[in-house]
Amino acid sequence: MTNNLKVERARHNMTQADLAEAIGVSRQSINAMEKNKYVPSTVLALKLSRLFKKPVEELFQLEAGD
Template sequence: MKNNLKVERAIHDMTQADLAEKIGVSRQSINAMEKNKYVPSTVLALKIAKLFKKPVEDIFILEEDD
């Protein structure tokens, strides 16, 4: 699963630590998501989408091999 977290953070002028604090996870979790090493839970994906005011599908992209 790909994602646009880094792009969305840049648009909103947020650091990984800023985003992590707002959604209640560690900065390392954000880093792992951005590197596609960690797939967030549905609840976490929804929190991120709500924060950025975008549909989940605009932030997290399901690939054919997922």
């Protein structure tokens, strides 16, 4: 799975710390997500979707193997 978090965050002028606080996770979690270190939960995806006002599918995309 890939994601556009970095772009959306830039769009909204938010730091990783800002975003972390906004959705209630640690800054390291945001960093790891952006670097595709792990797959976040659906609750996080929905919270990001709500915050950025974009469908989950626009923020996260399945890849070939998935």
